[in-house]
Amino acid sequence: MANSGQRFPTPMRVEPSKRRLRIAVVSSRCPLPMDRADQMTVAYLIDFLHKRGHEVDLHAVRGSTPPTIEDQEWLESRCKNVSFYVFGKIRGIVSGVLGALRGLPMQVGLFNAKAQSKAVRKNALAGDYDIVYCYYFRSSAGIQDLDKAVRAAHPQQPFATVLAMQLSQTLNVQRMVKNIKNPLEKLVYAFESRLIGPYEAKIWQRFTRSVLIGPNDVKAVQQQCDRYGQPAIDNFVYGPHGVDIVQFTPQDEGLVEPNTLAFTGSLITNTNVHAIMWFCEHVWPVIKQQIPDVRLLIAGRNPRKSVQNLGRMDGITVLANVPSIADIIARAGVYINPIQVGAGLQNKLLEALAMGKAVVATPVANEGIRATPGEHLQIESDAQAFADSVVTLLKDDQKRRRLGEQARNFVVEKWSWEAHFLNLERDFIQAMESPDSRPEPDVSNL
Numbered sequence: 001m002a003n004s005g006q007r008f009p010t011p012m013r014v015e016p017s018k019r020r021l022r023i024a025v026v027s028s029r030c031p032l033p034m035d036r037a038d039q040m041t042v043a044y045l046i047d048f049l050h051k052r053g054h055e056v057d058l059h060a061v062r063g064s065t066p067p068t069i070e071d072q073e074w075l076e077s078r079c080k081n082v083s084f085y086v087f088g089k090i091r092g093i094v095s096g097v098l099g100a101l102r103g104l105p106m107q108v109g110l111f112n113a114k115a116q117s118k119a120v121r122k123n124a125l126a127g128d129y130d131i132v133y134c135y136y137f138r139s140s141a142g143i144q145d146l147d148k149a150v151r152a153a154h155p156q157q158p159f160a161t162v163l164a165m166q167l168s169q170t171l172n173v174q175r176m177v178k179n180i181k182n183p184l185e186k187l188v189y190a191f192e193s194r195l196i197g198p199y200e201a202k203i204w205q206r207f208t209r210s211v212l213i214g215p216n217d218v219k220a221v222q223q224q225c226d227r228y229g230q231p232a233i234d235n236f237v238y239g240p241h242g243v244d245i246v247q248f249t250p251q252d253e254g255l256v257e258p259n260t261l262a263f264t265g266s267l268i269t270n271t272n273v274h275a276i277m278w279f280c281e282h283v284w285p286v287i288k289q290q291i292p293d294v295r296l297l298i299a300g301r302n303p304r305k306s307v308q309n310l311g312r313m314d315g316i317t318v319l320a321n322v323p324s325i326a327d328i329i330a331r332a333g334v335y336i337n338p339i340q341v342g343a344g345l346q347n348k349l350l351e352a353l354a355m356g357k358a359v360v361a362t363p364v365a366n367e368g369i370r371a372t373p374g375e376h377l378q379i380e381s382d383a384q385a386f387a388d389s390v391v392t393l394l395k396d397d398q399k400r401r402r403l404g405e406q407a408r409n410f411v412v413e414k415w416s417w418e419a420h421f422l423n424l425e426r427d428f429i430q431a432m433e434s435p436d437s438r439p440e441p442d443v444s445n446l
Helices: 037-051 069-078 089-101 106-110 114-125 146-153 169-179 183-206 215-227 270-290 305-312 325-330 347-354 383-395 397-414 417-433
Strands: 022-027 055-062 081-086 131-135 160-166 209-212 236-238 260-264 295-300 316-320 334-337 358-361
Touching: 022 037, 022 114, 037 055, 037 069, 037 131, 037 417, 055 114, 069 081, 081 114, 089 106, 106 183, 114 146, 131 417, 146 160, 160 183, 160 215, 160 417, 169 183, 169 215, 169 270, 183 215, 209 215, 209 417, 236 417, 260 270, 260 325, 260 347, 270 295, 270 305, 270 383, 295 305, 295 325, 305 316, 325 347, 334 347, 334 383, 347 358, 347 397, 358 383, 358 397, 383 397
Parallel strands: 022 055, 022 131, 055 081, 131 160, 160 209, 209 236, 260 295, 260 334, 295 316, 334 358
Antiparallel strands: none
16 A cells, blocks of 8 residues: 555564575665555565665666655665666656557556666676566566576576566456546556556566466466466466554554544555545445444545545545554544455555454455455445445444454464565575476465
């Protein structure tokens, strides 16, 4: 979800590693500020790698606005080198269009900074890195097949490239096409979906390892491999996001406001906008009829006009760019996550579960997290059932508390940043030492 109001990651609680690695982190955005899920994930990863004693070079694309002095200092304190590649909006759009004409997904063209890939390749071929970790496939075009080139130049040096695909972009975009109402946006996503499928089916083959959040994303990529006559994806490991269980922790019960719901997230993204608009149109009136004094807090970054207008409805408050998302979640008796569009993993859901909140969510919201319905949260698909679950929890304090306690325990056991990054570090080493082997994905945390 990001946009938590927290400026920097909570320091990782890990011991130094016995084996020190030289790692290039390649990102399509500056990790700070942590406004988006990808920025937050990369920022936490950098802190983890630093605490483990690894040597990190950050290669990140950024817009025309440079990072603040504080952000720059934080990155430089944790990285050996920090390199930014400026990519303005106009240049990005032109690059995206030109890339599409060559058959590349528009998002790959939008973030394809040639200076970035040139620098990474130069350093890797000089033997400077053990691992090149590329976050999201939008940064993949310039460094594909780098593992083969480095091993040819340095046959005795362990080396691997890792592509963090994370979610299936095909699945993500197809859901956008199905659910987005704006005709122009629907047309853009429909065009992009035709480009993403064949790219997603091939790009994983150009890296030593690929990383996906969970089985649903693997299945979606596999479907594209089948569709475009490519080999079955077999180099993947699982690498979900985590959650800061220190920042997002249960608060005093006295902070909970009676009959209050909360929804948080970036309020400019299509996934979140679609979710809260659907909820307010189809679910909210049903809840309101049964609990007239019910309230809904909608909080997040840069709300679109359509979301701002929801604040005119009785009982709904829209809060933009709040200092602390955790403070908003703390006020809610029930947290809602009505996401129906998108793929991958919902950080906002992890944050609410970590705070011990009773949650009502859709199957799409939970598919990357795989919490147990009825034990850790309530899962509902249609509007009436969603409303009924919310009403039941608001009226049943004991059930609400029990669900929240079980949710917190689930997150602490399965979803800390440290647990997932330690697994990723292990996968780095296995990929370096046995680049041609096929990994057995660890399902213990799934």
